[in-house]
Amino acid sequence: MADYVGAAMNSPMLSYEGSPATTLMETEVVEATCKLTGYRRCDGLINDGGSLSNMLGMAVARYRKYPRVKTEGNRIGRDAFVIFISEDAHYSYNKGAFSQGHLSDLHLK
Numbered sequence: 001m002a003d004y005v006g007a008a009m010n011s012p013m014l015s016y017e018g019s020p021a022t023t024l025m026e027t028e029v030v031e032a033t034c035k036l037t038g039y040r041r042c043d044g045l046i047n048d049g050g051s052l053s054n055m056l057g058m059a060v061a062r063y064r065k066y067p068r069v070k071t072e073g074n075r076i077g078r079d080a081f082v083i084f085i086s087e088d089a090h091y092s093y094n095k096g097a098f099s100q101g102h103l104s105d106l107h108l109k
Contacts, residue, residue: 030042030044051091054090054093055100062081074101081102085097
C-alpha cells in the first residue's frame with residue numbers, strides 16, 4: 001500500500017523538507033514492520049525494487065563489517081573482498097558487486 005501511495009504521489013523521498021508526507025509514511029511503515037517482526041527497535045527505508053534493495057543490503061553489510069571501506073576502498077590492508085554468490089542468486093548481486101568496484105573474478109559461485 002505504501003508503494004502504491006508513494007508512486008501515485010510521485011514525490012521524492014529524499015528528505016523531510018522535500019517530501020514531508022512520504023517521509024512520515026515511510027517512518028510509519030518501517031515502525032509497523034518492526035512491530036510485526038517482533039524487533040524492539042529497527043531502522044529502514046522504502047526502495048522501488050528488489051535489485052536496489054539487494055545492492056543496498058550488500059553496501060550496508062560491507063560498511064558494517066568494514067567501516068574503513070569509505071576511506072580505504074575495497075582493499076583492507078593486503079586483503080581484497082571476495083563475494084560468494086550462489087548460482088541461483090538474483091542477477092542484482094553481480095550488478096551490486098560490480099557497482100561497488102569488486103572485480104568480477106572475485107565473485108565466487
